[in-house]
Amino acid sequence: MNRVVLITGASSGIGAALAVAYARPGAHLSLGGRNQERLAEVAAGVAARGAASSIDTIDVRDATAVADWIAASDQRAPLDLVIANAGISGGTHGGPETPEQTRAIFAVNLDGVLNVVLPTVPRMTARRRGQIAIISSLAGYRGLPGAPAYSGSKAAVRAWGEGLRGDLLPQGVKVNVVMPGFIKTPMTDANRFTMPFLMSAERAAAIIQRGLAADRARIAFPLPTAFVAWAMGALSPAIVDPLLRMLPKKN
Numbered sequence: 001m002n003r004v005v006l007i008t009g010a011s012s013g014i015g016a017a018l019a020v021a022y023a024r025p026g027a028h029l030s031l032g033g034r035n036q037e038r039l040a041e042v043a044a045g046v047a048a049r050g051a052a053s054s055i056d057t058i059d060v061r062d063a064t065a066v067a068d069w070i071a072a073s074d075q076r077a078p079l080d081l082v083i084a085n086a087g088i089s090g091g092t093h094g095g096p097e098t099p100e101q102t103r104a105i106f107a108v109n110l111d112g113v114l115n116v117v118l119p120t121v122p123r124m125t126a127r128r129r130g131q132i133a134i135i136s137s138l139a140g141y142r143g144l145p146g147a148p149a150y151s152g153s154k155a156a157v158r159a160w161g162e163g164l165r166g167d168l169l170p171q172g173v174k175v176n177v178v179m180p181g182f183i184k185t186p187m188t189d190a191n192r193f194t195m196p197f198l199m200s201a202e203r204a205a206a207i208i209q210r211g212l213a214a215d216r217a218r219i220a221f222p223l224p225t226a227f228v229a230w231a232m233g234a235l236s237p238a239i240v241d242p243l244l245r246m247l248p249k250k251n
């Protein structure tokens with residue numbers, strides 16, 4: 001049972017729901033995000049369920065600040081589970097994605113994940129115990145027109161996490177890649193198209209929690225969307241590209 005848990009992007013959406021899901025008497029949660037006010041609201045919800053927490057305004061792009069935060073949290077109580085969840089998305093407003101947006105998305109979704117996971121690994125391998133969850137996305141199965149940087153960043157952390165899992169297994173550390181479909185959060189509230197099998201953040205958190213407890217390598221859900229996304233990645237671009245071009249795009 002994971003008792004000491006660190007979550008990035010805990011001030012909103014899936015991260016906030018995961019914080020509440022892991023909150024129980026005896027648990028300690030280190031919650032990071034940029035918005036102090038929303039972090040405090042999440043901490044109040046965690047406290048109401050009998051768990052202790054500490055909140056820190058941390059930008060995952062700041063490698064030094066993140067490493068210091070992880071070191072301080074781990075020294076207070078050895079971390080059982082670290083969830084690299086913070087992420088951003090962006091639409092293309094009908095045109096090609098700008099260089100600025102491309103770099104901004106990779107900075108949070110790729111560098112931000114590296115900044116969290118890399119300082120965690122030596123701490124966990126030293127005690128031959130611990131679990132690291134990387135929040136990718138079903139968008140990580142295949143490059144998507146309308147979200148090239150988002151899908152690219154999620155593909156990168158998916159492949160990296162899968163490789164890392166095999167690398168760290170002999171050292172006693174579990175790595176799990178989480179690939180959600182459409183989850184109702186402020187991130188998807190911006191979408192103006194129908195999102196198939198949209199689910200609540202609370203339900204997603206419960207699925208993620210169960211998958212992590214079972215140490216599933218890849219926690220991809222919901223099943224119908226996961227199958228379609230996987231198939232799009234497996235099939236030839238000659239078949240998939242024309243279909244993808246017909247899909248609605250994020251604004």
Ligand SMILES: NC(=O)c1ccc[n+]([C@@H]2O[C@H](COP(=O)([O-])OP(=O)(O)OC[C@H]3O[C@@H](n4cnc5c(N)ncnc54)[C@H](OP(=O)(O)O)[C@@H]3O)[C@@H](O)[C@H]2O)c1
Nearest residue numbers: 009011012013014033034035059060086087137183185187
């Ligand atoms: N919603 C979906 O359908 C869906 C599907 C698949 C994967 N995901 C992934 O799930 C994760 C959570 O997304 P969500 O839907 O819960 O979105 P969200 O409600 O917008 O939450 C994003 C979280 O990331 C934090 N964050 C963003 N940039 C940050 C930075 N530079 N430093 C630190 N924290 C930062 C935000 O903190 P502040 O608000 O405090 O700035 C917020 O807590 C993301 O990695 C996303 O890509 C979401």
